Amino acid sequence: MSRHRDIRNLNLADELDDEALSDGGEEEMTPEQQGLHENTILQSVRAELVQAQMNDGLDQVRLVVGDEAQSGLSDNAVRDALWEYYFDVERTIQWAFEERDKIQLAKERKAAKEREKTLKLAQRSAGSSRAATPVGSASKVAKKAPSIGISTPPRKAPVDQQKLDLSGLNLDDNADKSEVTVEEPPKMSLSREKVLEEARRVLDDQEKSAKQRVSIVVIGHVDAGKSTLMGRLLYELGRLDEKTRRANERGSEKIGKSSFSWAWGLDESAEERERGITMDIALQSLETPHRQITVLDAPGHKDFIPNMISGASQADSALLVVDAGVGEFEAGFQRNGQTREHLLLVRSLGVSQVIIAVNKLDQVEWSRSRYEEICGELRPFLTQSGFQPSKTKFVPVAAMEGVNLVGREGPAAAQLSEWYNGPTLVDLLDDLVPPVRDINAPTRIPISNVFRRQSSGVSVTGRVCGGVIQVGEKLRVLPGDETGISFAAIEIDDQPAPWAASGSNISLHLVSIDPVNVNIGSVLCLPTELVPLATVFTARIVVFDIEVPITAGASVELFHHSRDVPATTTKLISIIDRASGKVLKTNPRVLTKGSSAEVQITLRSTQLGGQSTSARGIPLETFSTNKDMGRILLRRGGETIAAGIVLAING
Numbered sequence: 001m002s003r004h005r006d007i008r009n010l011n012l013a014d015e016l017d018d019e020a021l022s023d024g025g026e027e028e029m030t031p032e033q034q035g036l037h038e039n040t041i042l043q044s045v046r047a048e049l050v051q052a053q054m055n056d057g058l059d060q061v062r063l064v065v066g067d068e069a070q071s072g073l074s075d076n077a078v079r080d081a082l083w084e085y086y087f088d089v090e091r092t093i094q095w096a097f098e099e100r101d102k103i104q105l106a107k108e109r110k111a112a113k114e115r116e117k118t119l120k121l122a123q124r125s126a127g128s129s130r131a132a133t134p135v136g137s138a139s140k141v142a143k144k145a146p147s148i149g150i151s152t153p154p155r156k157a158p159v160d161q162q163k164l165d166l167s168g169l170n171l172d173d174n175a176d177k178s179e180v181t182v183e184e185p186p187k188m189s190l191s192r193e194k195v196l197e198e199a200r201r202v203l204d205d206q207e208k209s210a211k212q213r214v215s216i217v218v219i220g221h222v223d224a225g226k227s228t229l230m231g232r233l234l235y236e237l238g239r240l241d242e243k244t245r246r247a248n249e250r251g252s253e254k255i256g257k258s259s260f261s262w263a264w265g266l267d268e269s270a271e272e273r274e275r276g277i278t279m280d281i282a283l284q285s286l287e288t289p290h291r292q293i294t295v296l297d298a299p300g301h302k303d304f305i306p307n308m309i310s311g312a313s314q315a316d317s318a319l320l321v322v323d324a325g326v327g328e329f330e331a332g333f334q335r336n337g338q339t340r341e342h343l344l345l346v347r348s349l350g351v352s353q354v355i356i357a358v359n360k361l362d363q364v365e366w367s368r369s370r371y372e373e374i375c376g377e378l379r380p381f382l383t384q385s386g387f388q389p390s391k392t393k394f395v396p397v398a399a400m401e402g403v404n405l406v407g408r409e410g411p412a413a414a415q416l417s418e419w420y421n422g423p424t425l426v427d428l429l430d431d432l433v434p435p436v437r438d439i440n441a442p443t444r445i446p447i448s449n450v451f452r453r454q455s456s457g458v459s460v461t462g463r464v465c466g467g468v469i470q471v472g473e474k475l476r477v478l479p480g481d482e483t484g485i486s487f488a489a490i491e492i493d494d495q496p497a498p499w500a501a502s503g504s505n506i507s508l509h510l511v512s513i514d515p516v517n518v519n520i521g522s523v524l525c526l527p528t529e530l531v532p533l534a535t536v537f538t539a540r541i542v543v544f545d546i547e548v549p550i551t552a553g554a555s556v557e558l559f560h561h562s563r564d565v566p567a568t569t570t571k572l573i574s575i576i577d578r579a580s581g582k583v584l585k586t587n588p589r590v591l592t593k594g595s596s597a598e599v600q601i602t603l604r605s606t607q608l609g610g611q612s613t614s615a616r617g618i619p620l621e622t623f624s625t626n627k628d629m630g631r632i633l634l635r636r637g638g639e640t641i642a643a644g645i646v647l648a649i650n651g
């Protein structure tokens, strides 16, 4: 039986051969870019594995566990076995990442020690009685973290770095000659009360006069035109300069993908550009007359739904892009299409306002009836999914030609102008309702991305889900027992800020921390206001349109912000009437589609290298304590089966 690709046998030289894609391929990658590039490759390997597994996974598992008829195993048992297998693959890859990071860290520590030794020797031999200036002290400004997502286009790697087993992940001794600095945390400039006061004042002022901040996740079926739309919009609003646009045009033409040139404004990794699909969340910011908008461009392909969930959990609102093409809209909207799944997911994650851009109208000759047909199909589904009609807005667009994004001038828009005189996309974006910011709540920052640095510290991105933080403040990272970590810089939309309040999408540079303990899905909080760690909890869930019912003891994948872990629905407690909240049935045997239920969920232990490791608690809170921290999703076999809220932490 063909097992999954063993990543230790991958030929990185082949994987990295992206000369044709890189703009200025003769330049060597910086170690930071090399690290990002390797991450991109591992992510794509993971995607490939999942895809291969989903394609022939059931057959493969049948080979292992035996044909159903012979073994007497039920379909459910086979599916569970498949999921065990899937998690095994996931853990192996995770393990490779962690090994790479550990080795990198050990090297950094060694280099730092050697540096310290050399400094001491130098001082002694100079006979100086002065203390050495600490290297990389507060005055030495940390190098800017790469912006969020895989946004630095990788350069071609030198050939001798292009080998992969674990040593090929850029771990050989000669690979790292970068200077290692030890940064000291800066001091807090204001007391906590003062920061809260200032935050309140600034947010009030913003509400009255300045631009208010909102974040939006761009969702929709694969190839609907999400990245093209955002790339073109960035250009129209002056956020993408002419030079970059031309470079993207030339680059995409060179590899025969000229129709993706606008998408290159957001899809920046070589893998994404080569395949013509978005794989990870790309983060950008743009301004409309009254809004400062953080844009999270999500992947449409079903293999990357976990990344899409991570993006959606950081957003206040959604922009759904649908393809008006005949058969294309229908493909996205059918059962299992991502138009449906994405809408359900974002609503379950708390997003209540959505703009629907009906795209590629140029392909249907600007047909008004096609536009109205699509709006008519979507409206009832939006209402059923829990979106209020007043919070759903439709807009006809053609992303490639830039029609009705900021205006409707020029011949390309003439046919649309004959029947449409409503708002443009920018008008609707400018009207988005900003989030309610609970700045008095305990500080919570679920980490959505981690950038380990060649020097000291680690940069993370995430959304503040409650409270306020300021530069220099001590934080705790959970899970883990690392206390007293601190951060040297905050960025909001790539701009440095002294503090950040609930609802902001931020990038933080953490110092005085062992980077091994900072992972995607970890939560940062104040040491005085810890988040509970849960391995068992009770949740109220709504079951999606599934074919195989949920049973007690079923294996599921639990999603919470950017984390996904294996879990089991250990108890089906009751079926609830959605409208009245009354218990309809206790201890049901199964949960079928559309039902609302209370269940107990237990995190599962994992198998790594043949050994079972017990489940580690994840930072979780009840929905009544913090809405953003108390939402979960359940997936199985690559399908989202339920969404829910946490009612109680049981252990």
Ligand SMILES: Nc1nc2c(ncn2[C@@H]2O[C@H](COP(=O)(O)OP(=O)(O)OP(=O)(O)O)[C@@H](O)[C@H]2O)c(=O)[nH]1
Pocket (backbone or CB within 6 Å): 220, 221, 222, 223, 224, 225, 226, 227, 228, 229, 259, 260, 263, 276, 277, 278, 279, 298, 299, 300, 301, 359, 360, 361, 362, 363, 397, 398, 399, 400, 401
């Ligand atoms: N004719 C026409 N084609 C478009 C338009 N917008 C996008 N496309 C094409 O649709 C294809 C997919 O565009 P992308 O922007 O990559 O789609 P996406 O939704 O971001 O794709 P994923 O993120 O991978 O799901 C590309 O070939 C685009 O050129 C449009 O307005 N008109």
